[in-house]
Amino acid sequence: MKKTSLNRGWVFMAGEKSSIPMMPQQTKEVNLPHDFMVETDVTPDAPGKAESGFYKGSAGTYLKTITLTEEEMTDTMLLHFEGCFGKTRVLINGNPVGSHAYGYTPFTMDIRKFLKVGDNEIQVIVHTDDDPNGRWYSGAGLYRGVNLLSAPAFHIAHDGIFVYTDHITNGHAFCKAEITVVNDLAKASGDAEGFLKLSAAKKDTGEEVAVRYQKISLPAGTSQVVPQAFVIENAELWDTENPYLYEVKAQLSLTSTGNVHMSLDNRQDLMAQTDYEDEITTSFGVRTITADAKNGLLLNGKSIKLKGGCIHHDNGILGAASFYDAEYRKVKLHKDNGYNALRLAHNPQSEQILDICDELGMIVFDEAFDVWNLPKNSFDFSHQFAEDGIKDIEAMVRRDRNHPSIFFWSIGNELTEQGGMAAGYEVSAMLAKTVRNMDSTRLVSGALCSFFKGLDNEDNAAFWQTFHKEMPQGGSVINMDNSYGKKIWMEYTAPFVKDWDVVGYNYLNYHYETSHELFPDRVILCTESKPGQFEDYWSDVERLPYVIGDFLWTSMDYIGEAGIGKSIYCSEEEVPQMSRMLNYAAYPWRxxxxxxxxxxxxxxAQGRYHQIIWGANDTYIFAKDPKNNGKIALIGRYGWAEGGNHWSWNCENGTAVSVDVYSRAEEVELLLNGKSLGKKPAGAECHFKAEFEVTYEAGTLTAISYQDGQEVSRDEVKTVGEPVGLKITMEKNQIAADGESLAYGIVEIVDAEGNWVPTAEDTLAKVSVEGAASLAGFGTGRGQTEENYTKGEFTSFEGRWQVILRAGTEAGEAGVHVEAEGLGHAESRVIVG
Structure with missing residues (x-):
């Protein structure tokens, strides 16, 4: 199928287009991907409250005109949406074509009969105003790409090739491909006969490694899955350290010679005797995966433990818009900082991120749903699940099943049905069967939680009565569990997970060993854990073979579920009241x-600590903010103490500063301005940290880790000067002129020597971009703010901002200019082309 990107040149308007021609409406031109929610201001009356980051749902309409020639009007023409968040309706030339409800799955609409030679109007109407519709920031609109797919009547279906490794013997990979061929020719034309050529090549060099031919015959108006086996000799295997990729191409030819017989001598000639040809190409990796309770997870026969993080689909200050460069940067950050796995929580994410995980060697837990038939929010997907659930999980698997990075198909997260309500046991079995029918080469999974929901009235009453009784004795509000919930959990969830290959446990590490006793063949994966318990969770992974990995909630901050990681510092008298505030985030938490x-x-800081828990031999200084001296620290469920890896506190010399040094070495020595403050034990016995109380003195703070008396590593931080200016550092100096490439930059408040001043006073800055790029976003990682990431004005946080430029479609140079009162201005240039 020929794929033509339609990402450029859309007209967007808030609300729906008037049915009266020439009715004036305010519009603007946009290029895709586009998230119209992130462009709006947050508001305290947003129905989604903290869960949506106080963004409010609305409606929007996209319009685009495409001009088609007679030659471009092929027999099959499909409009393919990579993703559109909101309830979506599509019209072609005013004709309703179809609708789609689930904002995370791709969908395709047949538009051939609505098209004509000449100009054709595409209208996409999107509603997110049934709000709240989810438990985090969703974004809105055409936040992924749109493509026109064109093919002859006799063609290979979209996403119509599935390639997988059957087995590997003596270094040779025995592979199989399943190619779906469609004959949309009129019945009067009779059967279509043709040849299918399958070729496999090394993706990096293009060297062909296997070729197969198959003659096919297909009745009009039908489709057929054509299997084809092939062998790659001395195959390069895909793994996390060497993510080697192959490319497979299927080419379809329609014979013009009637009843033709294929032989070794004429097969290439026959492939050339075509009326037309269609083709499809996909990447794949040669690898095998298995999991069992004795050996754990095996990749190509070797044991691997998952160092994982959960991520939502948004891309920071860009909102939900999915750019390749944004997705690449996100995955690369994880890879460079010790991660080997990502959980795409809790919905299908862009195909781009999967391509990148394939390329970089990142294992993926690909998740379909956060809800089934029982709701978590008033207007979530539970209203459409009964009608669309199977269709949407099939769309996910069909699109994603060639990606070697995907090891797990997750059919859902923390489903309210996990105790059997609303036919939960049956739905779980049905979804697992649906996935396996499409792909039996991967592991079916999902994520369980405690029973704070999903119980009938009797059990629910008993659960909460027990919860309130046990809370004063230390019951865990963090995981909303208690003795009654723990007592019924095994029995109630067992039928729910009976069809799963791997069972995900969210914050349920206290069930691991009992689960193994009751279900000795169960393979467990920690699908969510908390940063405050890094050490405990990873220890379980290392010592229990049937626990195959840990996924942190969350590895990267995101919009929505606001304030779950906040910390509060207060007096002892305020502790009872402030403790309750840890579970509540008021406006403008985002x-x-x-x-x-x-x-x-x-x-x-928690990320550096995480790396050390995993085995890094680094030393890391974490100084706690002295402004909180004498206060009680209340750390949120997913929080970390306030502080930083610097020695530039706004305090007088002589002020007490608590300093933690993260290290897995036996001991750590701390020096201030060259003078030793002593050595303290670190490593596993001391929870991988050494704690010091330091009397603040401007200068240089140095930490040195020792093992067996030998230095292993060190960290050093220095006091910087007063803030006097701004500095821009771009991560790239050149990007492609394709309308979608991004250039990220960091803007810092600096001293006279150009050093970043992390404790600089919060300052409002303005940014402008000129030339061959535009401003995609300007903002910070501040958790509470009313400011807008798209308007070019933002207040600094910890002495810095992030700026993102989006390439235009013309080659040239782009300039970015930032200015702030009292700090002057800074400029940088990026080549676009």
């Missing part, structure tokens, strides 16, 4: 304020 990386991708 971000979760959680993650190893902040919203802009800066590595936070």
């Amino acid at each position: 971000l979760a304020q959680a993650g190893d990386f902040d919203l802009c991708g800066n590595v936070r």
